[in-house]
Amino acid sequence: MTTPQDFTTIEPKPAPIRVAIAAVVREGTDGRPEVLAAWRSRASIRGGVWEFPGGKIEPDESPADAARRETAEELGIEIEVMRSIGVTEDFDPSQPREHHVAVELMLAHSRSGDPTVADRTWRWMPLAELEDHPWPRANAALITRLRAWLAGNPIDA
Numbered sequence: 289m290t291t292p293q294d295f296t297t298i299e300p301k302p303a304p305i306r307v308a309i310a311a312v313v314r315e316g317t318d319g320r321p322e323v324l325a326a327w328r329s330r331a332s333i334r335g336g337v338w339e340f341p342g343g344k345i346e347p348d349e350s351p352a353d354a355a356r357r358e359t360a361e362e363l364g365i366e367i368e369v370m371r372s373i374g375v376t377e378d379f380d381p382s383q384p385r386e387h388h389v390a391v392e393l394m395l396a397h398s399r400s401g402d403p404t405v406a407d408r409t410w411r412w413m414p415l416a417e418l419e420d421h422p423w424p425r426a427n428a429a430l431i432t433r434l435r436a437w438l439a440g441n442p443i444d445a
Contacts, residue, residue: 304377304390308354309342309427311434312367312396316414321438323418324398326363327409337422338413340393355394364404367396374433378426393430395437 312324325338343358345351352369359367373393380387403410413421415438418431 302388304379304388305386306345306351307342307389307391308345308351308358308394309340309391309430310355310359310367310369310394310396311340311373311430312359312365312398313415313438314398314412316412318414321415322412323415323434324363324403325411325413325418325421326403328424337424339424340427342391342394345392351392352394355396359396362405363408363410365401366399368399370395370397373437374430376426376429378424380425389426391424391426391430393427393434395434 310324313321314324316322324341326341328337328339341359341362342355343362345354346357349357351372355369356367359365371394373395375390375392377388377390402412415435418435423431
């Protein structure tokens with residue numbers, strides 16, 4: 289005979305928080321692609337890493353609209369979103385909140401040049417160097433997809 293203590297309760301994963309990020313690309317001085325990266329403070333959730341600008345998708349907002357809005361808020365630039373590169377999820381119960389995120393990467397170009405913010409560290413990072421730097425866990429697969437897309441398509445596609 290089984291008793292209630294014989295069963296383990298399995299907590300379901302929370303629904304993911306939907307996030308849109310922008311891989312803002314340009315042709316570098318050497319003719320190879322560069323991607324705009326911003327430093328995420330160690331004090332932030334999933335901090336101490338480089339990140340693509342972006343954030344939570346608001347209700348009734350598309351991923352492209354969220355990427356445009358968040359990039360303007362975070363870095364002070366306007367972007368043109370070209371297409372979605374893909375979506376990946378990260379479930380990390382060790383985080384103090386936002387344990388489960390679904391991140392969509394949008395390929396974009398700056399319509400207004402370089403970031404204008406003075407209180408945020410950012411840089412144009414050569415595509416070939418992305419893996420040399422720390423990124424949020426969900427970004428690894430998205431960086432692979434971004435590389436594959438740019439390898440088969442011109443930057444302005």
